[in-house]
Structure formats: C-alpha cells, structure tokens
Amino acid sequence: xxxxxxxxxxxxxxxxxxxxxxxxxxxxxxxxxxxxxxxxxxxxxxxxxxxxxxxxxxxxxxxxxxxxxxxxxxxxxxxxxxxxxxxxxxxxxxxxxxxxxxxxxxxxxxxxxxxxxxxxxxxxxxxxxxxxxxxxxxxxxxxxxxxxxxxxxxxxxxxxxxxxxxxxxxxxxxxxxxxxxxxxxxxxxxxxxxxxxxxxxxxxxxxxxxxxxxxxxxxxxxxxxxxxxxxxxxxxxxxxxxxxxxxxxxxxxxxxxxxxxxxxxxxxxxxxxxxxxxxxxxxxxxxxxxxxxxxxxxxxxxxxxxxxxxxxxxxxxxxxxx
Amino acid sequence: xxxxxxxxxxxxxxxxxxxxxxxxxxxxxxxxxxxxxxxxxxxxxxxxxxxxxxxxxxxxxxxxxxxxxxxxxxxxxxxxxxxxxxxxxxxxxxxxxxxxxxxxxxxxxxxxxxxxxxxxxxxxxxxxxxxxxxxxxxxxxxxxxxxxxxxxxxxxxxxxxxxxxxxxxxxxxxxxxxxxxxxxxxxxxxxxxxxxxxxxxxxxxxxxxxxxxxxxxxxxxxxxxxxxxxxxxxxxxxxxxxxxxxxxxxxxxxxxxxxxxxxxxxxxxxxxxxxxxxxxxxxxxxxxxxxxxxxxxxxxxxxxxxxxxxxxxxxxxxxxxxx
Amino acid sequence: xxxxxxxxxxxxxxxxxxxxxxxxxxxxxxxxxxxxxxxxxxxxxxxxxxxxxxxxxxxxxxxxxxxxxxxxxxxxxxxxxxxxxxxxxxxxxxxxxxxxxxxxxxxxxxxxxxxxxxxxxxxxxxxxxxxxxxxxxxxxxxxxxxxxxxxxxxxxxxxxxxxxxxxxxxxxxxxxxxxxxxxxxxxxxxxxxxxxxxxxxxxxxxxxxxxxxxxxxxxxxxxxxxxxxxxxxxxxxxxxxxxxxxxxxxxxxxxxxxxxxxxxxxxxxxxxxxxxxxxxxxxxxxxxxxxxxxxxxxxxxxxxxxxxxxxxxxxxxxxxxxxxxxxxxxxxxxxxxxx
Numbered sequence: 001x002x003x004x005x006x007x008x009x010x011x012x013x014x015x016x017x018x019x020x021x022x023x024x025x026x027x028x029x030x031x032x033x034x035x036x037x038x039x040x041x042x043x044x045x046x047x048x049x050x051x052x053x054x055x056x057x058x059x060x061x062x063x064x065x066x067x068x069x070x071x072x073x074x075x076x077x078x079x080x081x082x083x084x085x086x087x088x089x090x091x092x093x094x095x096x097x098x099x100x101x102x103x104x105x106x107x108x109x110x111x112x113x114x115x116x117x118x119x120x121x122x123x124x125x126x127x128x129x130x131x132x133x134x135x136x137x138x139x140x141x142x143x144x145x146x147x148x149x150x151x152x153x154x155x156x157x158x159x160x161x162x163x164x165x166x167x168x169x170x171x172x173x174x175x176x177x178x179x180x181x182x183x184x185x186x187x188x189x190x191x192x193x194x195x196x197x198x199x200x201x202x203x204x205x206x207x208x209x210x211x212x213x214x215x216x217x218x219x220x221x222x223x224x225x226x227x228x229x230x231x232x233x234x235x236x237x238x239x240x241x242x243x244x245x246x247x248x249x250x251x252x253x254x255x256x257x258x259x260x261x262x263x264x265x266x267x268x269x270x271x272x273x274x275x276x277x278x279x280x281x282x283x284x285x286x287x288x289x290x291x292x293x294x295x296x297x298x299x300x301x302x303x304x305x306x307x308x309x310x311x312x313x314x315x316x317x318x319x320x321x322x
Numbered sequence: 323x324x325x326x327x328x329x330x331x332x333x334x335x336x337x338x339x340x341x342x343x344x345x346x347x348x349x350x351x352x353x354x355x356x357x358x359x360x361x362x363x364x365x366x367x368x369x370x371x372x373x374x375x376x377x378x379x380x381x382x383x384x385x386x387x388x389x390x391x392x393x394x395x396x397x398x399x400x401x402x403x404x405x406x407x408x409x410x411x412x413x414x415x416x417x418x419x420x421x422x423x424x425x426x427x428x429x430x431x432x433x434x435x436x437x438x439x440x441x442x443x444x445x446x447x448x449x450x451x452x453x454x455x456x457x458x459x460x461x462x463x464x465x466x467x468x469x470x471x472x473x474x475x476x477x478x479x480x481x482x483x484x485x486x487x488x489x490x491x492x493x494x495x496x497x498x499x500x501x502x503x504x505x506x507x508x509x510x511x512x513x514x515x516x517x518x519x520x521x522x523x524x525x526x527x528x529x530x531x532x533x534x535x536x537x538x539x540x541x542x543x544x545x546x547x548x549x550x551x552x553x554x555x556x557x558x559x560x561x562x563x564x565x566x567x568x569x570x571x572x573x574x575x576x577x578x579x580x581x582x583x584x585x586x587x588x589x590x591x592x593x594x595x596x597x598x599x600x601x602x603x604x605x606x607x608x609x610x611x612x613x614x615x616x617x618x619x620x621x622x623x624x625x626x627x628x629x630x631x632x633x634x635x636x637x638x639x640x641x642x643x644x645x
Numbered sequence: 646x647x648x649x650x651x652x653x654x655x656x657x658x659x660x661x662x663x664x665x666x667x668x669x670x671x672x673x674x675x676x677x678x679x680x681x682x683x684x685x686x687x688x689x690x691x692x693x694x695x696x697x698x699x700x701x702x703x704x705x706x707x708x709x710x711x712x713x714x715x716x717x718x719x720x721x722x723x724x725x726x727x728x729x730x731x732x733x734x735x736x737x738x739x740x741x742x743x744x745x746x747x748x749x750x751x752x753x754x755x756x757x758x759x760x761x762x763x764x765x766x767x768x769x770x771x772x773x774x775x776x777x778x779x780x781x782x783x784x785x786x787x788x789x790x791x792x793x794x795x796x797x798x799x800x801x802x803x804x805x806x807x808x809x810x811x812x813x814x815x816x817x818x819x820x821x822x823x824x825x826x827x828x829x830x831x832x833x834x835x836x837x838x839x840x841x842x843x844x845x846x847x848x849x850x851x852x853x854x855x856x857x858x859x860x861x862x863x864x865x866x867x868x869x870x871x872x873x874x875x876x877x878x879x880x881x882x883x884x885x886x887x888x889x890x891x892x893x894x895x896x897x898x899x900x901x902x903x904x905x906x907x908x909x910x911x912x913x914x915x916x917x918x919x920x921x922x923x924x925x926x927x928x929x930x931x932x933x934x935x936x937x938x939x940x941x942x943x944x945x946x947x948x949x950x951x952x953x954x955x956x957x958x959x960x961x962x963x964x965x966x967x968x969x970x971x972x973x974x975x976x977x978x979x980x981x982x983x984x
C-alpha cells in the first residue's frame with residue numbers, strides 16, 4: 001500500500017507510464033501479426049510494474065541494461081517511443097538506425113545503454129558501468145534487468161561475486177516470471193528464488209510481488225539509497241508473469257490456461273488503478289482517458305515508424321568501428 | 323527415388339541413429355529449430371526420452387557435460403541452437419574437446435557432436451546470426467560437417483555420430499523446408515568428399531550450407547546467359563576435399579567462392595588460399611570471393627540482405643570471372 | 646587422526662605421501678637447471694587430502710584434476726617415471742610428451758583428461774557422471790579442483806546440472822588458501838570470492854556440502870568414504886571442501902624448496918629456516934601423519950625412515966629414466982590429433 005506521504009501526481013504519472021508500455025507492446029504484437037515487424041520479438045505484457053517501479057527511482061544519468069524483453073525497461077527509463085518503434089520496425093529513424101532491432105535497443109540519451117539477445121549477456125556489462133560510476137564518485141549507479149533463466153548462466157554468478165567483492169553500485173533486478181524460454185524454472189534448477197544466489201555472495205536481497213507497483217517501487221527506492229550511499233550491490237527479485245509467449249509466434253502450449261487466468265487477475269495496471277481509485281485520487285473516466293492517450297501516442301509512434309524510410313544499404317559500413 | 327523435406331531427412335537420421343546405438347544421447351533439443359516443424363522432434367522424445375536431456379541455459383556447463391560424457395563412453399549430440407551461442411561454450415569446445423585426444427597422446431577419444439544453426443536467418447541481428455565455423459576451422463582437432471541438402475544432412479549426421487572425433491555439425495534454418503531426393507536405406511556420407519551439386523564447364527562456384535542453394539538458383543539464371551556454372555559443395559571443412567575442387571578448376575579455369583562467414587579469415591578466405599597455393603597455374607583469372615561483409619549483422623531487413631552472399635552478388639562475381 | 650585402516654593400509658598411504666613429496670621436490674632442481682620449462686604446480690602440503698581420498702575409490706571410477714595434478718596421479722598409482730618423463734616432454738611420458746605437466750593423463754587409472762584452464766574440468770566431470778549413470782556401470786566421478794575454480798561461471802553451471810540430474814559425482818575442493826600458519830583458514834578469507842564459507846555455493850543447489858581439515862588424513866578418509874558410499878547409493882552429487890595451508894615453497898614465482906623433506910623433521914624442525922619453520926612444524930600433512938603413525942605405534946621412526954629411503958631410491962631412478970628418455974620426433978606434432 002502506498003504510504004500516506006505519496007504524491008498522487010507521481011503515482012498517476014507512473015500509471016500513465018505503465019499504460020504507455022502496455023499500449024506499446026500490444027501495438028508491436030499487432031504489427032508483428034500483420035508482418036510489419038519481423039525477426040525475434042519478446043513482449044513484456046504483464047511485467048509493466050517491474051519496469052516502472054524500478055526505473056522511476058533512477059536519475060537520467062543512471063545506467064540501465066536490459067535483456068531480450070526490454071521494450072518496457074527502455075520506455076520506463078524515458079526512451080522516445082517513436083524512435084523505439086522505428087527501431088523495432090528496422091527503420092533508419094530508429095534509435096540504432098535499424099541496426100539493432102527489438103533485442104538490441106540502445107537509448108543512450110536517457111541512460112538505457114543496451115539490451116541483449118544473449119541470456120544474462122548484459123549482467124557483466126552492468127558491473128562495468130557500476131565500476132566506472134564508482135570511480136567517478138558522482139553517486140551514479142547501474143541497474144540490470146534479466147529473467148529467471150539467467151540464474152543458471154555462469155556469468156550471472158561471476159558478476160554477483162565481483163559486485164559483492166568490489167562493493168559496486170549495481171542493482172540486480174531479476175524478473176522471475178517462472179519460465180526460461182519454454183520450460184518452467186523447476187526444469188532448470190532446484191532453486192526456487194534467485195535471491196538465494198545473491199545471499200550466497202553476501203548481497204542484500206529481497207523478493208517482491210513484481211505485479212505490485214508499490215512493492216517494487218519501495219524495494220527499488222531502498223536499493224537506490226543504499227547503492228548511492230556506497231554500500232554495494234542489491235538484488236531485487238520480482239515475481240511476475242509474461243502474458244504472451246516467450247516470443248511473438250510462440251503458442252505457449254506449455255503453459256496452463258488456468259495459470260494465465262490466475263495472473264490476469266493480478267494485472268499490474270488494474271491493481272494500481274484500483275488502489276488509486278480507493279484513495280479517490282482517480283476516477284474511472286480518467287483511467288480510461290489515460291489508456292486512450294497511451295494508445296493515441298502509440299498509434300502516432302507506429303505511423304511514424306511505418307512511414308520512416310528503410311536504412312540505405314551503404315549504411316552497413318557505418319558504425320562498424322568508431 | 324523418393325523426395326522428402328530436409329527436416330524430415332534430419333528427423334529420420336536422428337531416429338535411425340538413436341535406434342541403432344544406445345550410447346547416443348541428445349543434450350538440448352532444437353534440432354528442428356523453432357520452426358513450425360519442431361513438433362516433429364517431439365516424436366523422438368516418445369521413443370527415446372530417457373536419452374534426451376533438456377539442460378538449463380548453461381552452454382558452458384552442458385557442452386562440458388557432453389564432452390565429458392563422450393570421454394566416458396557415450397556418443398552425445400549436443401545442440402547449441404543459435405550458432406552464436408557456441409561463444410558461451412568456447413572454452414569447453416576449443417580448449418577441452420578439441421585438444422583432449424592430442425594432448426593425451428592419443429589416449430582419450432571425444433566422440434561428441436556439437437550441433438548448431440548458423441547464419442543470416444531473417445531479423446536475427448548481430449547476436450543471432452553468427453557463423454562460427456571459420457573460427458572453429460582455425461582450431462585444430464575439430465571435424466566440421468556442413469550439409470546443404472536433405473540427402474547430405476542425413477548422410478553427414480550419421481558419419482558425425484560415428485566419428486571418434488569431436489565434430490561440429492553446422493546447419494542452417496533456411497534449409498529446413500527444402501525438398502530433395504533421399505534414397506531409402508541410404509549409406510552414410512564419408513567426411514572429406516565434396517559433391518558436385520551442378521555440373522558445368524565455365525566457372526567453378528564453391529559454396530557451403532544454404533549458400534549452395536543460393537548458388538544453384540544463380541546458376542539457373544546464368545545458364546540463360548549461356549554461362550555454365552559448376553557448383554561444388556565441400557560438405558565438410560575438416561577434412562577438406564581439395565582434390566575435387568582442383569579437378570573442377572582444371573576443367574573450368576575460373577573460380578568463385580561464396581560463403582556466409584565474414585570475409586576476413588572466413589571459409590572463403592581459406593579455400594582461396596589453398597587454391598592459390600596448389601592450383602594457381604590452372605587459373606585464367608583471379609579468385610573471387612562473395613562473403614558476408616566485415617560488419618556486425620544489422621537487424622533491418624534491407625541491411626541484412628545487403629551484407630550477405632546474395633544471389634545478385636554471386637551472379638556479378640561469376641559474370642566478372644568470365645568477362 | 647589416522648584413517649581406520651589396518652597397518653599395511655596405513656603404511657601404504659604413508660608410502661604414497663612420501664612418493665608425492667619426493668617426486669615434487671625432485672622437479673625443482675630439474676626445472677631450475679633448464680631440463681624442462683613452462684609452469685608447473687606442486688602438490689606439496691596437500692598429500693593428506695589426495696592420498697586418503699583417492700584410496701576410497703574403485704579402480705574403474707573416473708577422476709578429473711587440474712594443473713596441480715601430480716599428487717593425484719601418483720596417489721592413484723601412476724608410475725613416477727612415466728609422469729616425470731611427461732613433465733619433461735619426453736616420448737616415454739604418459740602422454741608421449743604431448744601434454745606436459747598440465748595435461749598428464751592415465752586413462753587406465755581413470756584420468757581421462759586434465760585441464761590447465763581453471764574450472765575447465767568441472768563441467769567435464771558432470772559428463773562422465775552422466776555417462777556412468779546412463780550406462781549403469783556403477784562408476785562414480787571425483788572432480789578435484791582448487792578454491793579458485795569456484796570463481797568461474799563453469800562451476801555453478803556444473804553444480805546446477807549435477808544437482809538437477811542427480812549425477813554420481815564428488816566435487817572435492819582443495820582449498821589451500823594462504824592465511825596463517827594455523828590449521829583453520831581465516832573467515833572472510835578471500836579477495837576473490839565473496840561467498841563464505843565456500844560450501845554455501847554447492848548448498849545453494851541442495852548439494853550436501855562439508856568443510857573439513859584437509860591435513861587430517863583420517864578425517865579426509867572417513868568423510869570421503871561416506872560421501873562416496875552415498876553417491877554409489879544413488880543419492881546424487883556431494884561436495885567436500887578440504888582445507889590446507891599453502892606450502893611456503895609456492896610463495897615464490899617458481900616453486901622453491903625451503904627445506905628438503907626428511908622424516909626426522911616430524912620431531913625436529915630446528916634446521917628449517919625461520920620463515921618456513923612454523924609450516925613444517927604444524928601444517929605439513931605428511932609430517933603430521935608420520936607423527937601420528939609413530940604415536941599410535943603403527944610404525945617406528947626406523948620403519949618410516951626405511952619407507953622414505955625406498956621412495957627416494959625410486960624417485961632417483963625415475964629421474965634417471967625420464968632424463969634419458971628421448972624427445973618425440975618433431976613430425977609427431979602433426980600426428981595423432983584425430984582418431
């Protein structure tokens with residue numbers, strides 16, 4: 001539950017951001033189905049609270065690293081959805097001039113350094129950014145998002161070890177949605193909570209309801225305070241669920257329909273709206289218009305993206321080396 | 323002769339291999355990729371489930387496991403899925419599996435097969451479009467098989483599993499739907515024997531994997547210009563059938579090499595060097611290569627199309643060699 | 646304490662420990678004289694872990710070891726002269742000169758492969774365990790590695806795989822950390838591993854794990870025997886961390902011998918240089934074992950001295966054999982890298 005001091009304006013703004021992510025991802029899904037977008041696309045519908053709850057506590061010059069399911073993280077960090085949509089659509093006006101695509105987003109101006117298509121691939125990178133931040137002594141920090149699948153990858157462990165030893169200002173955010181690609185976590189490891197690994201390396205950790213914006217926000221707030229104070233890394237495990245398949249096109253037959261139904265009840269957007277309504281900070285009409293505005297912005301982004309030119313073939317030679 | 327799809331031939335190979343030898347285990351399981359056909363692979367699980375292990379996302383760990391199991395009497399086929407993921411397992415492949423037999427003075431055999439899908443797949447971007455076979459060719463101790471047709475995938479996979487050496491099996495998702503002739507009860511294909519995929523007289527066009535199919539289409543177009551191209555498919559990089567290539571060049575006097583590995587130190591580079599060293603005097607014109615450009619693979623479709631060994635680039639190179 | 650073995654069993658352990666000690670010491674002058682080159686790593690100070698542990702295994706079990714492998718091979722019964730020839734790169738070596746110190750193997754003794762890459766063998770050990778389980782041949786695998794290996798991502802990946810698949814593997818971690826001259830290694834021990842105790846790492850995967858004093862031959866023997874039995878009973882992987890105190894001869898860039906070993910040191914270390922004296926007095930597992938044998942009246946000082954003399958003769962002969970063995974022909978480099 002939100003503390004009494006909470007600013008209703010701030011919370012409504014967070015709901016707006018979550019809605020923007022939701023609308024964006026749903027539009028990407030539609031464009032993919034219409035074959036306007038191709039390649040590998042992984043959507044974070046259902047995981048909006050973890051993105052917004054964490055990134056909202058960061059400053060523009062804090063570093064964020066993501067994984068293959070990072071559209072939401074980039075948007076939460078302040079990325080321009082027009083350039084983001086254009087990138088996913090492979091256009092020259094995209095953040096990476098069409099070179100990266102969905103899994104390799106970079107939005108440097110807002111601190112979203114890079115995503116990756118390699119599970120756990122950015123975890124060591126976040127260490128490096130945190131290391132540089134520590135040297136700079138300006139209180140900057142790094143945050144890295146990854147899923148429960150990354151917990152079984154060697155570099156994850158190496159990174160926890162180093163972050164702990166060197167007291168690096170890095171916040172590890174594990175979005176445990178119970179599935180690594182197409183199999184449940186239990187097929188990958190006997191560990192149920194990845195925060196256990198953080199404990200092994202002496203890193204303060206917590207496991208929260210990843211679909212509860214307030215819980216995520218509170219954990220992130222505390223983590224950010226600690227990291228900026230030089231107390232070393234923190235690990236936040238967010239229990240959540242992805243409402244779509246692993247990638248667009250995955251029928252997700254491995255998942256029980258009842259499980260999906262259960263998680264629908266815990267929809268993060270609905271929960272925030274419910275709380276705000278209960279406090280009389282917002283009414284149904286406004287919630288509707290927030291949703292409507294988000295969709296309108298996303299429609300504009302999609303139009304912008306699809307109207308944008310493809311990159312010229314000669315562009316392959318640009319940005320190979322600096 | 324019956325005609326079946328590549329993915330069917332591959333499935334048949336796995337089924338027959340598993341039935342014939344109890345020592346064969348499958349570690350990880352995207353042998354039919356994430357294609358619509360992957361459900362066919364589930365049929366294997368029904369028959370051989372106790373010899374199929376689905377590991378976590380731990381390429382280093384499970385490639386090491388496969389290598390160790392091979393040292394101890396099994397004959398595992400371990401699947402890396404996207405070829406670029408072999409970089410996660412590199413120490414186990416290049417430093418352990420490749421070296422064990424030699425380092426032990428011939429005592430420890432490592433009959434493991436590392437299976438992967440390489441190359442430009444359509445929107446894979448830089449981290450899902452790798453073709454690691456050139457780097458692996460530079461790592462002595464590894465055999466490398468690289469099929470381009472339904473008959474080849476079945477025949478080469480059988481030889482790969484039967485080999486006592488660690489073998490990299492380099493496949494391509496764009497081949498999975500290709501149809502081709504595969505005789506019943508076909509014999510395994512020995513390593514080190516190239517295949518003339520299309521007989522010709524004017525230019526020797528060497529290619530591997532999916533690029534062979536691109537070359538065959540290019541050859542059809544070039545035939546209309548009265549340029550008669552001979553398409554030679556090495557089928558294995560290690561061991562390599564240089565003799566077949568030299569014999570083709572003896573006839574045509576011209577050679578173009580097309581390949582999806584990047585240009586620098588790529589597969590085409592090595593083949594070109596071997597031809598230059600041993601067949602220089604047979605050539606009427608310089609060797610031409612059509613490789614993936616030396617740039618990280620971009621995501622956007624027109625960029626991806628531009629950098630690969632496309633049909634048009636191949637046609638241009640062949641025309642230039644007869645000009 | 647002493648292992649629960651009959652007298653001749655104890656004396657055989659004693660002999661093997663001396664064999665390792667004198668073998669390792671013999672390498673130092675050979676290296677310094679330029680008879681062989683490259684890095685080499687000595688097992689001195691860890692004999693009471695390797696020898697009793699390996700004695701618990703069956704003849705067809707698998708063993709994996711690292712760059713610090715001489716002690717393990719000798720504990721298992723490899724011929725000193727052939728191991729020495731391998732270290733010298735000669736054709737009569739275990740690997741015909743192709744492997745050298747780091748990669749010495751003896752497949753007939755269960756050593757299929759040694760790796761010079763830290764943690765390189767840990768995933769491999771899950772493989773032989775997987776194969777043994779699949780082939781139902783009852784063999785278990787012992788993976789011998791140092792504390793440094795736990796820093797590599799390969800280690801947790803392997804632990805996870807072993808735990809998930811209930812693989813018959815014993816992970817035996819020899820922690821020869823540097824701290825103090827006392828038996829126990831200090832808490833907060835490492836500048837390179839945040840987890841402490843190290844047993845927390847395998848425990849995270851629900852692998853039973855224990856930390857023991859690696860200088861206590863009897864404790865090692867009892868702990869490993871029990872673990873091996875559990876693994877053979879199908880209980881899945883086990884982890885043992887055996888702690889020793891690093892030998893002062895490893896402190897230098899290249900190994901050096903602070904004082905040549907002699908069984909009399911078990912009772913009088915006054916001849917040892919001050920810097921190393923405390924280690925030989927309290928931390929040398931071989932001397933501890935010798936003292937215990939005598940105290941328990943399983944052997945006299947003379948018995949021990951006789952064993953040592955015989956060992957020294959064997960090592961001297963091994964050196965002669967190895968030095969006399971020819972180098973392989975250069976063309977051999979191009980042969981035998983494919984089966």
